[in-house]
Amino acid sequence: MRSTPRLPLSAAALCALALAAAACGSGSEPAGTAAAPGRSGFTPPKIEALKSLGASEGQVNLVHWAGYAEDGSNDPKVDWVTPFEQATGCQVNSKTAGTSDEMVNLMKTGEYDAVSASGDASLRLIAGGDVAPVNTALIPNYADVFAGLKDKPWNSVDGVSYGVPHGRGANLLMWRTDAVKPAPDSWSVVFDPASPYKGKITAYDSPIYIADAAVYLMATKPDLGIKNPYALDDRQFQAAVDLLKQQRQLVGEYWSDYTKEVQAFKSGDSVAGTTWQVIANVAKADGAPVEVTLPKEGSTGWSDTWMVAAKAENPNCAYKWLDWIISPKANAQVAEYFGEAPSNSGSCELTADPKHCETFHATDEDYFSKVWYWTTPIAQCLDGRTDVTCKDYAEWTRAWTEIKG
Template identity: 75%
Template sequence: MWSKRAAGVASSAALALALLTGCGGGDDDAVTAEQGFKVPDLPAATAVGAPEGQVNIVNWAGYVEDGSTDPKVDWVTEFEKTTGCTVNSKVAGTSDEMVTLMKTGEYDLVSASGDASLRLIAGGDVAPVNTGLIPNYADVYPALKNQRHNSVNGVSYGVPHGRGANLLMWRTDKVSPAPDSWGAVFDANSPYKGNITAYDSPIYIADAALYLMATEPDLGIKNPYALDQDQFDAAVTLLKAQNGLIGEYWSDYTKELQAFSSGDSVLGTTWQVIANLAQADGAKVDVTLPKEGATGWSDTWMISSRAENPNCAYKWMDWIISPKANAAVSEWFGEAPSNAKACAETADPKHCATFHADDEDYFKQIWYWTTPIAQCLDGRTDIECVDYSEWTRAWTAIKG
């Protein structure tokens, strides 16, 4: 569905940002040094200088559109004309690929999801962001700022792009009664065995943990991304059992759309945009936020600690969260915008209502993807939690 913008413009301008130590406001949800999370001592910009002429971006498909996918979908061309910064885009298929690409030092920016951002911060691959240099940051929903996935010690490491939930979708002509719990995809006796789908990523272990948090309170899970060994083993056991029910794991949402449209999949985790597209194609599907809540994403634009084009990078971060551009990208991709003023700019006046843009009660039920680390993010200090490298190894074993 998406096409990527060609990259390859030669590197040119020298670094033009003066630097100092990172700045940013504090928040109770932020990761702190007291939790044992250590980060390299990297500076943040103090000023934005003359544009270097280009910016190199690693992004999710649909986040950097210049009209080549659809002539009507273009928020890059105006940016280039306004700033003089040519945009070179590299689409990444997974968070792991984003981390790998950012480690090369060849890219200035990344649209990182929460299962990548703390890895990038801890690895010194991204720098703190001086949000005072980004005027449109003032209009970002407060609930998206300085969260566990994009800040450490009260220091911001990026600007929020948008957010969404991982929902439960089913074929209304094949699944009855309508499910209201994630138990529907974990039921060992499910009549839909072989037609259930799940998201293909180690971070999906958190979905199992979230279900266990609600259904097996004796495990003591307080945060689906903060699992000690016993809690982690319980989630892995549940997912290994679920594997026998799965017809197909998905990461490319166009493939999930096809599977639900054809009936190969009738029940499983999804995104609101997939449901919208499936319904538009005539598929009999519906979605719900299950009673246990859900995992979800809040993507963050982060700047490389080795950015060769930091001035253009800062200009892009301000542009992509401006009301007009943020409305366009959130509507095209299918998510809630991060800028509160974007809702007045969407072509569909119901877009923000559909995606619960300003419904904080809705998003309080969402656990945004956050990189699991050894220091338990639920506040425990007397035990280590299982870090993301172990989640990755376990996921390979779960899928068999």
């Protein structure tokens, strides 16, 4: 559900890739929501998973985020597509998407076989019948995916897998160590109206940021009864919106450009706000005195999922791609290049930086137990309540426009 570019760590890669806005599109409610919801709040159309693999079709058409399907054209040293083509005979035709809405719309054309969907796109694609359940028995490397990423609300429905996890990361609190003292351990530094850093707070520019406010309220306003930051009834939603309107007076800039946040922290225009580990790494490499933490209240985060089109013309090559991208070596390459924790438990031994998985907490399930991964808010409350209606993502989008003014 990213609405900003998540670009790779290296300076060369930063220059090589075009800045792409990532997932959180307009956030319309998932189409095709059934009247009798399952565990995930809706019952998806009945679509059969592939039962067995056949001969390779010779090609596969992918929709993906920038940095997920590198073939050496951006950097000759960064290429996990060519080895896949050589090993499988499946030529990769790829399309980089800029937003989740674009990704969903592209998949609806029927021209693509597989997609790397974030949490909002994945649920919309499942509910709309655009992607099929995935037969994980046909994907050998799925066995080595971290258990903490399997059978989750954004990649499965009622125990049925709809894809394979690509990687994951947390939305962190970053601050300048020369300006913010003592070192913060709470989101209060960006939400407290009495924060001494008024005008130098930065926040993520996306409707999904409402969930960050909800996470903070879960810890500080327990009387609201928030159990899931993506399942907000009228009262809970209004509390989150009110908190963000109050925060608006503190925010100097909402960031939706990866490089601009780095520059703001380098110049001191921003001294505290939400970020990703990879951004902190780049800022540090550029000389900014910054540190990050996962605050005591917890945080939001992401886990992307490779999914197969319901009417894929090249399903065999699509399955081969899903198995390849989560194989130890390829998954290590993409995770390190992109700046995230890999999904394959065997990838950590293969990263060029031996500390990559430590930096991104790849094996630390206790760390990720504090992360609420991006998931599409829908009218059927995702926390299991059936006596109230929750605000869907379209409502979140309208509220975000009002919050920013």
